[in-house]
Amino acid sequence: MPSVYSLSNVVKERLVGGVGFRLHVPSIEIKAEENIALVGHSGCGKSTLLDMLALILHPDKSDGFSIEPVGGKSHDLGKLWQRRRQSRLSQIRKQHIGYVLQSGGLLPYLTVRENIELPRRLLKLADDDSINSIARVLGIHRQLDKLPGLLSAGERQRAAFARALSHRPTILLADEPTASLDPITARKIMAVVMELIKGLKITLITASHDWAHVYKMDLRTLHQEAKPVENGRIYQSTFRD
Ligand SMILES: Nc1ncnc2c1ncn2[C@@H]1O[C@H](COP(=O)(O)OP(=O)(O)OP(=O)(O)O)[C@@H](O)[C@H]1O
Ligand SMILES: [Mg+2]
Numbered sequence: 085m086p087s088v089y090s091l092s093n094v095v096k097e098r099l100v101g102g103v104g105f106r107l108h109v110p111s112i113e114i115k116a117e118e119n120i121a122l123v124g125h126s127g128c129g130k131s132t133l134l135d136m137l138a139l140i141l142h143p144d145k146s147d148g149f150s151i152e153p154v155g156g157k158s159h160d161l162g163k164l165w166q167r168r169r170q171s172r173l174s175q176i177r178k179q180h181i182g183y184v185l186q187s188g189g190l191l192p193y194l195t196v197r198e199n200i201e202l203p204r205r206l207l208k209l210a211d212d213d214s215i216n217s218i219a220r221v222l223g224i225h226r227q228l229d230k231l232p233g234l235l236s237a238g239e240r241q242r243a244a245f246a247r248a249l250s251h252r253p254t255i256l257l258a259d260e261p262t263a264s265l266d267p268i269t270a271r272k273i274m275a276v277v278m279e280l281i282k283g284l285k286i287t288l289i290t291a292s293h294d295w296a297h298v299y300k301m302d303l304r305t306l307h308q309e310a311k312p313v314e315n316g317r318i319y320q321s322t323f324r325d
Contacts, residue, residue, distance in 0.1 A: 086152045087114055087150075088114050088115060088151065088154065088254075089112065089150070090113055090114075090150045090151075091113075092149070093110060093111070094109040094145070094146040094149055095107065095146070096133075096143050096144055097318075104318040105129070105318070107132050108321070109323050109324075114289065115287075119278070119287070119304065120287075121292055121298040122308070123306075125293075129323070130260075134183075138257050139151075139173045139174070140177070143162075148162065149165075151176065153176075153181075153255055156179070156180055178251075182248030182250075182255070182257070184244045184256070184258040188243070190243060191232075192233055195229055196224065196227050196229070196231075199243060199247050200218070200243065200250045201250065202247065204250050204251050206251075215228070219246055221280055222276060238273060255289070256286050258291070260292060262294075263293060271297060306323050306324065309321070
């Protein structure tokens with residue numbers, strides 16, 4: 085089975101100000117329908133890695149960085165970044181990836197329905213009943229005509245999942261999507277999302293602080309270790325399979 089993501093010797097450095105930060109990924113293979121957790125302490129590079137997987141941030145070095153979404157072609161992202169093919173990268177992202185941010189990231193001046201529709205509009209997908217049906221599954225169908233500011237925090241995160249999934253991507257990235265919620269609500273939402281993505285055959289990659297929950301959800305964990313290198317000038321964080 086081909087890998088959805090294949091990373092080899094990927095490095096991203098953040099060297100501005102104070103002690104520098106280096107993220108190193110020696111080798112990661114992620115297969116279709118796998119569910120992955122990036123678990124690690126604050127500042128270890130979870131969001132940095134997710135942003136690279138979302139094709140928002142490019143690595144400084146890589147021996148291999150490719151994506152092959154289910155139902156799509158294989159793309160050598162290393163080459164696309166090198167050749168500055170931004171529009172190709174953004175097209176791959178729009179078509180195949182849904183991304184849920186910690187803060188939800190809903191646009192405050194659009195209704196919940198308009199927010200959820202947005203990824204479909206960008207892809208010029210036909211209006212069908214998919215917005216209503218995904219909203220029903222996530223329990224926010226009564227909130228569709230409100231502005232996001234009028235929703236509870238839990239409803240907003242469910243709306244953010246609906247938006248990330250409305251264009252039927254095969255890759256769902258989530259950056260601590262329930263960190264701002266109480267543990268019971270957080271676990272309920274993740275249970276619904278896991279059920280939903282199982283039916284849709286989606287690869288989930290989520291960052292989380294909540295070790296206990298990750299182990300309960302039976303996600304494959306990418307382990308992270310960090311240490312100072314180069315006489316303490318750089319804090320290096322390594323994610324391993
Ligand atoms: N734009 C940036 N410029 C410089 N350094 C940055 C930038 N963004 C992040 N960093 C640094 O990179 C490191 C990793 O940050 P990142 O946000 O990936 O961590 P994280 O694991 O997601 O943390 P948290 O759990 O707090 O969200 C941190 O040391 C951070 O200060
Ligand atoms: Mg983060």
